[in-house]
Amino acid sequence: MPGNTFGHLFRITTAGEAHGPGNIVIIDGCPAGMPLSEDDLRPDLARRRPGQSRIVTQRDEPDVPQILSGVFEGRTTGTSIAILIENRDQRSHDYRDIKDKYRPGHADYSFDAKYGFRDYRGGGRSSARETTVRVAAGAVAKKLMAMEFGGRVIGYVKQVGHVIANVPDPASVTLEQVERLPNGEPNIVRCPDYEKAAEMVALIEQIRSEQNSIGGIAEIVATGVRAGLGEPVFDKLKADLGKALFTLPAVLGVEYGIGFGCATLRGTENNDPFYARRVEDTSGAGGGPRIATRSNRHGGMLGGISTGMPVILRAAVKPTSSLPLEQETVTTRGEPTTIRTRGRHDPCLLPRFVPMAEAMVALVLADHWLRWKASGKMGG
Amino acid sequence: MPGNTFGHLFRITTAGEAHGPGNIVIIDGCPAGMPLSEDDLRPDLARRRPGQSRIVTQRDEPDVPQILSGVFEGRTTGTSIAILIENRDQRSHDYRDIKDKYRPGHADYSFDAKYGFRDYRGGGRSSARETTVRVAAGAVAKKLMAMEFGGRVIGYVKQVGHVIANVPDPASVTLEQVERLPNGEPNIVRCPDYEKAAEMVALIEQIRSEQNSIGGIAEIVATGVRAGLGEPVFDKLKADLGKALFTLPAVLGVEYGIGFGCATLRGTENNDPFYARRVEDTSGAGGGPRIATRSNRHGGMLGGISTGMPVILRAAVKPTSSLPLEQETVTTRGEPTTIRTRGRHDPCLLPRFVPMAEAMVALVLADHWLRWKASGKMGG
């Protein structure tokens, strides 16, 4: 059944494979009149791009976006926006190994079980290349958020292996901190705790030299989200955000606010007390006294509806499944064998995962923003 | 915007509040010809029911389901099935306190921000009473799974506070183990590690005596799920299951397989090697040699598609927000105040959470089963 569409009012539909001509997204529901060009898409695509640093895969893809529809004289028309990103670096691999064997941790066997056959040249539709167009669509969603309600989504690497960053105030982290070190060089691991960032880079380089891979955790923070987004029962904001992050490859866990840490807390330790503060109007919610909480263990959502506090999520990302080391597996006929996955893989997915996660969070928030506009209070 | 519908081919739509006449679910998409009566719904409703043991809320609701449509002469007709569960124990509380104050950890403020007003007599639409009809619908989904492909969903309490159960083989846990102690008495905390179950009960009783509450973790296991369910990109099985659990009240985190534990693993430690085994045909997948994995850190899903291994999920559930202890908050006008939530609340949500979580997982699996039937291989 169709599973290539995401979102309701701000909705994307995607197509494309790792070894085909390219990937495409159709964005449906973006309001008319928003300034938009390919320039808006390039920064996040560059953050997701392979080959961007020494700790990511060296596949070389320029990832140039082409807007094919939905923009006229520099502004969105209100109709569907198609964006095409062509594949360039489709090296002529020797596919014999992966054609007849199931790579551990990959979807090869799942695809055969589901469809009866698969594009054996790589991940096909399950390749992370599919996320290029999600990142492009996410850039459109971010722009909508910024222009309509001053919203912002920023992610960063919170943990790689046992190295855990200390980020005392997630809502204050800036894109500049995530992308640049104090000395102006690129923050290639995207961790705003620079001391831990250096440790993470060292760990990833060591892991790569061992022909292995390592997992980690990303944290994503959305600010400027007014209270009232999300629906009470099934389309809770937390549920849609949770789904959004789980749609990304390699994500094995999602939590928000205190997350799994709530299991060992008492109610008195977990509840965030409300208080009233006087705020500037940056969220479209109107200025004046606004209700806030003194702590944010609830991660910006109560009853599945945003509270106006920063929305804070974390995703656990498994170590890359493709390994140059030999692993036990079976052939497609069920015979025991071993496999080494040659190719250019990320020793750690986290640095490139950050813009993907931001994109998915932005898509959900843009969607719920439009939902809120449609179904707010009577006459609202 | 409409947010009261869940699922695509096996789909539920719900309505109802804690203090209204009752809760209703319309199940749409259940195939014709399945035997069904209210008797199929009662066991899980009894497991969710308030007042079932000394460690849960003492609100007294019989939770009697009435099937109003979609069943003729004991079998489903293929058309929509409506189930009504009336509310009985709507005590005439003194609402003054919660009418004018925002309860910490509850959706009171979120609702006011979203809708401009709210049913101040309690949680309204965000009350856990809304889950009664989800559990009823889940019982229908479970029956469909059992009859069409021998699938089964079982949940249990994995952790309460710092008490963690040891469940070495989740796929072998039986409903009997979850519901009964070896001595035949009810396993009121629903933990199949009986030693830890006793500790959990003791902890919950202590917490209650302190007028406090405690969080925990539930584990849900689905077996008999054939390989091939789930879609590659957005409607990944893990994404739909993740959303499903996040739709439940109080859930702050969801993980599957090794979950957040993957963050500190290397690829060689995390990948599950494939092997071939000869299996009986219990899953509808056909007998003979079948591909399996030696371990199950992937939690039964790769690339978002089921592998035929048991599907294993965990949800983190926060401590009940309603507390008899005094907490800091504000009035609806933003003035500082304090609140004590009187009433009959669960000191720990986990024992009653188990059937709710099972229901949501069953709804997703029934849905993806039908999706698989519709869009499997050509001619399939």
Added chain:
Amino acid sequence: MPGNTFGHLFRITTAGEAHGPGNIVIIDGCPAGMPLSEDDLRPDLARRRPGQSRIVTQRDEPDVPQILSGVFEGRTTGTSIAILIENRDQRSHDYRDIKDKYRPGHADYSFDAKYGFRDYRGGGRSSARETTVRVAAGAVAKKLMAMEFGGRVIGYVKQVGHVIANVPDPASVTLEQVERLPNGEPNIVRCPDYEKAAEMVALIEQIRSEQNSIGGIAEIVATGVRAGLGEPVFDKLKADLGKALFTLPAVLGVEYGIGFGCATLRGTENNDPFYARRVEDTSGAGGGPRIATRSNRHGGMLGGISTGMPVILRAAVKPTSSLPLEQETVTTRGEPTTIRTRGRHDPCLLPRFVPMAEAMVALVLADHWLRWKASGKMGG
């Protein structure tokens, strides 16, 4: 697959059969804060009610609506609204005839082919009793239209057999004209051309005395619909309205504006010239000069989007299939036989069809109104 849901932002889901306990609708997406009670539903239910006059079926159903959720202290809460209408007059028929035979013109055979069996006591889910709750939901949609943008939907009988009403200005027809004759008596056939109304009544009475039935055409007019509703490609307003009317039992054709009459026109004869007029602001579109057309062959929609002119539709309704006269058919085992459908049937469906059609049109317009609010111009 689920087919019991209609609409996107203003969405209804229904359940129920002719011979079960009752029919239910869940309305999802109605904005919060709208005054609503059962009193708002009764007038249109009375217009749809069997037994309302001598020219309709004499089945006696009071059709009392009960709002079970979504309304608190007389106003909608923004959450899902459930309405139950119980069946009362379920006479103990002798079903043997229709149990084992396929009634011509009915869905008996279709249901058996689809589901393998059917509720043989009558139409089951395909009975027109299912439309009770659509009419109730339509009354909510009409109220939303009236309160949010001054919109109004009125239908009437345009044709019965060869008797065709002359309604020179559809947009000026009032509910009073449709429901009452000049002498104050009920206009039982719901035709605002009183001369033709009398002829229609006479024709229907003659048809009934012949134990036969007769077809006709209804016309539905929506006014106060601002320009800009509808989407350019698939969710054209005309397409959603067309589908809406085709969902009603017995509808064999739908047209808008000049309709099938366009086939013999030249472009110069068909195009409606634009002109500018100064208008009062009744539509929420703002006052001042507004573009209109001198004629309305386009039926209020161009490119599938409303133009601000009255939306005018017509539906062709077949003669009732159930006939006391003997008809040729087969048994469920494929043997030739004959059938007479005993029971209390409408000799002409049109008078009771009018409120059903109005309801479906109102549901679409309420839905597109909310869609317009969500996705209008940037910042709009």
Added chain:
Amino acid sequence: MPGNTFGHLFRITTAGEAHGPGNIVIIDGCPAGMPLSEDDLRPDLARRRPGQSRIVTQRDEPDVPQILSGVFEGRTTGTSIAILIENRDQRSHDYRDIKDKYRPGHADYSFDAKYGFRDYRGGGRSSARETTVRVAAGAVAKKLMAMEFGGRVIGYVKQVGHVIANVPDPASVTLEQVERLPNGEPNIVRCPDYEKAAEMVALIEQIRSEQNSIGGIAEIVATGVRAGLGEPVFDKLKADLGKALFTLPAVLGVEYGIGFGCATLRGTENNDPFYARRVEDTSGAGGGPRIATRSNRHGGMLGGISTGMPVILRAAVKPTSSLPLEQETVTTRGEPTTIRTRGRHDPCLLPRFVPMAEAMVALVLADHWLRWKASGKMGG
């Protein structure tokens, strides 16, 4: 709100404008393993192509389809299929006239009212060029129908102006008859009544010489559709087919079976008697005795569900709105003016409408076929 998606299990999403780089469709839900290449798409695209004959627009577009994803080694992979058709003949028009004036019968004013501005170079998203990719997707749907259940969809021109074709047995019309005259020359008007075809061509040529345009009616017939497709209430097959045809530009009316003709019939004249016949198994419904009707005024659907009889629909298509003759209109500022639409327009839309209508009908039938597979009888 998103309106660029059509269908549920076989679903298309489109983007593109008349004067942009091209049009794109993403087909989601096509089962895996179906042979597919661009060759499958070309025949219907050629039938829709401008410049194909002297009675259609002379804009020159080769309409070359490129499959960008979802096909591997000549077979569908089960994942989303993207098809791009680039625009070639985007002549540098002088747009001044249509930039500042509203063309009668076009969506110019509607778009401005909806979006605040529009692509003034032509129809933009509302141009019939958008239907290229619908026709391409329809070709995929037709292939699915043919391979999975032997279904077929054929359309033809039934009426142009007052010239009405006589087609006594719609279900027996062949593609060859629609496309070729007995002498082997192209049947450029696509009417299988050759005598009337000649009259239609003569009429269209006369109309063109008058710088005018003319309306007409197309008839579309689907055969091999097994009984049981369609849902009882809102997703009736007739409702989805009705919507499908109304999504096409210029359609002002849709009917099936006897259609509007039912208004003047009595029940005894309208009901189609059932009988049993012995049939070969060509529909996947199984051979042996099968129920059929002696006549087909019900157009192959009862209760909104297919009966196994041919599905027969008609659509009324208005005369082309663009006219070289001077017409009254207003400027975008509301000032009276006149307009002549220069350019290369169809004097009659019907010949090129036929493949568009076939495509939409095929998309609905492929969708409902997959729905039937998903939700047929228990264990089915």
